[in-house]
Amino acid sequence: xxxxxxxxxxxxxxxxxxxxxxxxxxxxxxxxxxxxxxxxxxxxxxxxxxxxxxxxxxxxxxxxxxxxxxxxxxxxxxxxxxxxxxxxxxxxxxxxxxxxxxxxxxxxxxxxxxxxxxxxxxxxxxxxxxxxxxxxxxxxxxxxxxxxxxxxxxxxxxxxxxxxxxxxxxxxxxxxxxxxxxxxxxxxxxxxxxxxxxxxxxxxxxxxxxxxxxxxxxxxxx
Amino acid sequence: xxxxxxxxxxxxxxxxxxxxxxxxxxxxxxxxxxxxxxxxxxxxxxxxxxxxxxxxxxxxxxxxxxxxxxxxxxxxxxxxxxxxxxxxxxxxxxxxxxxxxxxxxxxxxxxxxxxxxxxxxxxxxxxxxxxxxxxxxxxxxxxxxxxxxxxxxxxxxxxxxxxxxxxxxxxxxxxxxxxxxxxxxxxxxxxxxxxxxxxxxxxxxxxxxxxxxxxxxxxxxxxxxxxxxxxxxxxxxxxxxxxxxxxxxxxxxxxxxxxxxxxxxxxxxxxxxxxxxxxxxxxxxxxxxxxxxxxxxxxxxxxxxxxxxxxxxxxxxxxxxxxxxxxxxxxxxxxxxxxxxxxxxxxxxxxxxxxxxxxxxxxxxxxxxxxxxxxxxxxxxxxxxxxxxxxxxxxxxxxxxxxxxxxxxxxxxxxxxxxxxxxxxxxxxxxxxxxxxxxxxxxxxxxxxxxxxxxxxxxxxxxxxxxxxxxxxxxxxxxxxxxxxxx
Numbered sequence: 001x002x003x004x005x006x007x008x009x010x011x012x013x014x015x016x017x018x019x020x021x022x023x024x025x026x027x028x029x030x031x032x033x034x035x036x037x038x039x040x041x042x043x044x045x046x047x048x049x050x051x052x053x054x055x056x057x058x059x060x061x062x063x064x065x066x067x068x069x070x071x072x073x074x075x076x077x078x079x080x081x082x083x084x085x086x087x088x089x090x091x092x093x094x095x096x097x098x099x100x101x102x103x104x105x106x107x108x109x110x111x112x113x114x115x116x117x118x119x120x121x122x123x124x125x126x127x128x129x130x131x132x133x134x135x136x137x138x139x140x141x142x143x144x145x146x147x148x149x150x151x152x153x154x155x156x157x158x159x160x161x162x163x164x165x166x167x168x169x170x171x172x173x174x175x176x177x178x179x180x181x182x183x184x185x186x187x188x189x190x191x192x193x194x195x196x197x198x199x200x201x202x203x204x205x206x207x208x209x210x211x212x213x214x215x216x217x218x219x220x221x222x
Numbered sequence: 223x224x225x226x227x228x229x230x231x232x233x234x235x236x237x238x239x240x241x242x243x244x245x246x247x248x249x250x251x252x253x254x255x256x257x258x259x260x261x262x263x264x265x266x267x268x269x270x271x272x273x274x275x276x277x278x279x280x281x282x283x284x285x286x287x288x289x290x291x292x293x294x295x296x297x298x299x300x301x302x303x304x305x306x307x308x309x310x311x312x313x314x315x316x317x318x319x320x321x322x323x324x325x326x327x328x329x330x331x332x333x334x335x336x337x338x339x340x341x342x343x344x345x346x347x348x349x350x351x352x353x354x355x356x357x358x359x360x361x362x363x364x365x366x367x368x369x370x371x372x373x374x375x376x377x378x379x380x381x382x383x384x385x386x387x388x389x390x391x392x393x394x395x396x397x398x399x400x401x402x403x404x405x406x407x408x409x410x411x412x413x414x415x416x417x418x419x420x421x422x423x424x425x426x427x428x429x430x431x432x433x434x435x436x437x438x439x440x441x442x443x444x445x446x447x448x449x450x451x452x453x454x455x456x457x458x459x460x461x462x463x464x465x466x467x468x469x470x471x472x473x474x475x476x477x478x479x480x481x482x483x484x485x486x487x488x489x490x491x492x493x494x495x496x497x498x499x500x501x502x503x504x505x506x507x508x509x510x511x512x513x514x515x516x517x518x519x520x521x522x523x524x525x526x527x528x529x530x531x532x533x534x535x536x537x538x539x540x541x542x543x544x545x546x547x548x549x550x551x552x553x554x555x556x557x558x559x560x561x562x563x564x565x566x567x568x569x570x571x572x573x574x575x576x577x578x579x580x581x582x583x584x585x586x587x588x589x590x591x592x593x594x595x596x597x598x599x600x601x602x603x604x605x606x607x608x609x610x611x612x613x614x615x616x617x618x619x620x621x622x623x624x625x626x627x628x629x630x631x632x633x634x635x636x637x638x639x640x641x642x643x644x645x646x647x648x649x650x651x652x653x654x655x656x657x658x659x660x661x662x663x664x665x666x667x668x669x670x671x672x673x674x675x676x677x678x679x680x681x682x683x684x685x686x687x688x689x690x691x692x693x694x695x696x697x698x699x700x701x702x703x704x705x706x707x708x709x
Contacts (some may be wrong), residue, residue: 053506119434120403139399142391159391166398174406178419181354185398192391195368202372203380215381218462
């Protein structure tokens with residue numbers, strides 16, 4: 001089942017691109033560009049799934065490639081674009097921590113992820129050597145993006161990017177989860193975005209903005 | 223074998239069917255009655271399933287995709303029961319809310335259909351044998367309740383729902399990473415494909431799973447599902463979500479969803495225990511549990527909102543249960559399961575009562591609720607008795623389980639006992655001093671347009687009282703079997 005050397009190289013290359021895209025999202029200030037980056041991340045994910053499917057001869061991974069393309073390259077970015085358009089939120093937005101500092105924290109997170117997965121990577125077959133660390137790193141970077149952004153839509157894109165990182169962990173480290181689980185996860189993600197769409201309109205109706213600073217009334221003490 | 227599959231199918235299909243009917247038909251005059259009838263049918267199916275498992279022992283169904291054993295079937299029965307009483311309670315409660323102008327027909331339609339879907343998601347999480355589907359169902363349970371938390375569309379409600387979605391979403395993503403790691407470890411033993419995520423298959427080979435991978439997986443799983451169970455320091459969303467939604471939603475979130483999240487942790491713990499020295503998972507759970515108990519007890523003293531008060535009490539009790547599972551062994555596990563049952567019954571009764579109390583006073587603020595007994599003695603006494611029950615006053619069932627947990631802790635983990643006792647004492651002082659003036663003294667309450675639904679409250683409290691005085695032998699045997707499964 002070990003992939004061919006070229007497939008192995010390709011997966012590593014795609015993993016590196018995935019990590020770069022995660023950093024790019026961390027630095028991106030425009031909502032529309034952020035959605036583009038998210039769609040690209042989905043495309044890289046689909047490509048890597050296809051490569052794993054081909055090199056390891058796992059036919060069910062082709063199905064999950066198609067699922068990824070449909071959901072993460074087409075459906076979700078389209079839904080997000082539509083939301084941005086209807087809510088009219090193209091503006092640039094400020095972050096809680098400035099971008100260079102965020103990038104530095106990001107690098108620390110990558111190092112942390114690699115050291116955390118080191119004992120697991122040593123057990124893994126060749127294909128998963130570095131990819132599990134990269135997957136965890138991109139999860140952590142998306143996490144960081146959610147923490148540092150104040151507006152609702154970037155936070156949601158961070159949430160979805162985190163799901164991408166997890167999905168990459170599943171395909172590269174384990175040759176894909178069973179199909180029924182993958183379908184369930186895809187359904188959850190889709191429903192989550194639809195519910196959030198409804199939710200954005202509720203927030204806007206209430207506050208006339210999607211700035212989450214309005215959502216800071218509830219405190220631990222009272 | 224055929225019967226078991228029909229029963230499982232019914233338990234899962236009834237809530238889905240009811241949700242579809244309630245969503246498609248819109249809010250008609252009899253929607254609350256349909257909601258109650260559907261919940262009653264689900265309860266009947268769950269009872270049949272439970273009796274079947276009690277007679278015939280653990281069973282697999284639908285090509286091993288579903289598993290019923292004493293551990294989960296007991297939670298299936300509890301979930302179906304509390305869902306039914308909540309449906310009964312919500313009929314008059316929601317009608318009063320409608321008359322107060324806080325809810326519209328569209329919102330009630332959303333409420334009824336989402337309530338049924340939520341029940342379905344929890345039941346699916348319980349009966350599935352697939353660790354991946356368990357994750358999917360837990361996430362679905364969050365999604366179905368997000369819009370219910372923000373049902374009133376108040377600024378606070380929206381904030382609570384947003385926090386709930388984001389924090390639980392992030393938390394549960396950690397659990398997915400844990401599940402992937404688990405699969406990674408299992409695949410090396412069981413081979414790729416559907417089998418490697420089946421809990422029964424995993425349990426069969428748990429001694430051969432790679433310990434380093436499983437240790438990492440368990441940390442992620444505990445953090446992920448622990449977020450949903452409201453363990454400190456991952457509890458931030460819980461008081462908000464429980465306080466801002468309508469009372470029936472608070473009751474099922476607190477009484478049922480927290481249990482299901484803990485159930486997921488316990489299932490994973492069983493797998494890890496086989497591969498690692500038992501102390502690993504146990505120490506983590508005891509630590510998380512004890513911190514939750516202590517922090518929640520301290521925060522209880524600072525609450526000014528009645529539903530937040532009870533929400534922090536839920537964190538405290540989830541901490542107690544997690545700690546008890548962390549001690550492990552037949553007695554502590556027995557006590558933890560008993561505590562899950564009595565907490566679930568008492569806490570949902572308290573949220574029912576708190577809902578009516580807030581309707582009477584026109585506010586959820588404790589300072590605004592005064593002298594409930596004078597206008598409606600039933601609501602007042604329900605609140606007093608429920609509070610005494612949850613604080614562990616004998617002869618209620620919470621006392622029995624807490625007493626068992628404390629005595630076991632004294633034997634096996636004596637260092638933890640002072641913390642537990644102090645926290646229970648602080649919680650008692652904090653909660654009782656707040657509830658007492660709400661019930662007695664001069665009143666600010668007004669009459670409600672409809673009679674409050676206190677029958678479910680007293681039914682729950684009567685059951686809790688019974689469990690404190692006498693546990694039916696069949697039930698005790700069932701807890702024992704479940705406790706043995708957990709190990």
